[in-house]
Amino acid sequence: MRSWRNGVAVAIGFAAWLNSTSTTGAHDEPKPDGQNWTNWRGHDGTRSLPTGLKTLKFGGEHARWKTELPGKGSSTPIVVDGLIYLTAPVEGVDGLLCYDSDGQKKFQTIFGSENPGKHRRGSGSNASPVSDGKTIFAYFKSGTLAAVDLTGQTRWELNLVEKYGQESLYWDHGTSPILTERYVVMTRMDERDSWLAAFHKDSGELAWKVPRNYTTPRECDHGYSTPIVIQYDGKESILTWGAEQITIHRADNGELIWSCGNFNPEQNQLWPTIASPVIVGDMAVVAYGRADRGSPRLFGVRLSGSGDVTKTNHVWERDDIGAFVPTPVVHGEHIIVLGDRGDIECLDPQTGQTVWREQFPQARANFYASPLLLGDYLYTVREDGTSFVSQVVDGKLKLLAEGEMQQDIIGSPVPLGDSILVRGETHLICIAPE
Secondary structure, eight states, X not given: OEEOOOHHHHTOOHHHHHTTEEEOOOTTOOOSBTTXXXXXXXXXXXXXXXXXXXXXXXXXXXXXXXXXOSSOOOOOOEEETTEEEEEEXXXXXXXXXXXXXXXXXXXXXXXXXXXXXXXXXXXXXXXXXXXXXXXXXXXXXXXXXXXXXTTSOEEXXXXXXXXXXXXXXXXXXXXXXXXXXXXXXXXXXXXXXXXXXXXXXXXXXXXXXXXXXXXXXXXXXXXXXOOEEEEEXXXXXXXXXXXXXXXXXXXXXXXXXXXXXXXXXXXXXXXOBOSOOEEETTEEXXXXXXXXXXXXXXXXXXXXXXXXXXXXXXXXXXXXXXXXXXXXXXXXXXXXXXXXXXXXXXXXTTTOOEEEEEEOOOOSSOOOSOOEEETTEEEEEOXXXXXXXXEEETXXXXXXXXXXXXXXXXXXXXXXXXXXXXXXXXXXXXXXXX
């Protein structure tokens, strides 16, 4: 492990940090619980709840119910007031579907023609919806960005591909929309024309759009990660990771106020951004590199200062652990990193030091879904549908049970009341507690 220390940054007191940096959801978003999981990462971007159900029967054979889906999608469902919303193709067009907690479809809202996925695991519905508790916002590879009310009526719809041109990503679009107090925000990261743009939640009218173009080695400017809404220096801000740069922009006008680079000094090629950063305290932990090919990178970057902080805010780096696709999960003051091949490690985000390390049973399939942590119970699903329940106990991870979802899984598990919801390739699956 390599470590850099900025004496000034390290000396910043906790009270000063509390006033400068914290994650936040949309201003009027419902409180986080099993009835409300309003974006794929959860209310505060941690993919965790402090308490939760315990189930050792985490597999499709123990499903409370299974509902067949109309088409292949790879997005993660969200839950708003106990109702489930997810994106999927419906007979060749983009669709937003709503189900009740028993798996019965309440409505589907359709838009324009689907642009199918080209990756073997991808789809035209890779981006996950997001909600402020009153409206559902969804984006599709076709370029459609839409706002739908809780009864299924379209409030507005626009097409970002028609407005700003076709994306030039090597694989399928994966970035999900996020919500600030006033706007729904989208980002595009590719080699042609990268930008961050905000649209009024009530009308879809463009509020601001700022360029985000950086020169990188081949494919390293392709981004599939999702930004995070944070409070920075007391102002609502947007943290974005991609093109080998972390940037922080003001949410009201898109102004760039902070940036940090130098994540690939060796100039490696074919390192797109997929896993999203996680924030614990004043530290952003960033997974990069190609952990799926034996070249992981994991960075700790302090969120302080302004302008270009590349030379001062790198705190630590690991080159023996990381994740290419799964986004890490926060466990109290620590983070848990699930590697693509099932290696799993708990770290102190302030130092990068390992707390514990384990390995899930390996197979030909990788992990694509991000882990879910409910209390001390960790739920993980491999691409081939093999599922694991583990418990963090006595300073280590204990594997409790293994199951089978009986279909391929790309979307990440989310809580639904006293159950866990998993979106498979063909079915929406609700796993009941014991």
